[in-house]
Amino acid sequence: MLSFQNSLTHWISSALVALTVLSVESLHAQSFAYVAKAGSNTVAVVNPADNSIAAQISVPSGPTPLAVKPDGNTIYVASSNLSNVSVIDAASRSITATISLPVGAQPTIMAVSPNGSLL
Helix, strand or coil, rough: HHHHHHHCCCCHHHHCCCCCCHHHHHHHCCCEEEEEEEECEEEEECCCCCCEEEEEEEECCCCCEECCCCCCEEEEEEECCCCCCEEECCCCCEEEEEEEECCCCCCCCCCCCCCCCCC
């Protein structure tokens, strides 16, 4: 187990990551953290109980900032290289929509309003 934890720690520290800090409310709705991995164009679904990677979600090129709705049901991941935001359903772990941004936009941070109505 120690080897796995060391590997996970090294993986996280060596990748370009954006870790969403989930609000207390969303921790009750679901039990995962999400890490954008720019090097592999994926979002890792991490189980914080044991630091294991529960899944990898493929996303468009250059994922960096991400945000999670307070209810934990929707994940937004910006693709800096493509100027868009992928909308991911947390339950199915699949992209359900794409939000186009102005040409050349390279978001570096995102947040969702407390009531989940604004990104």
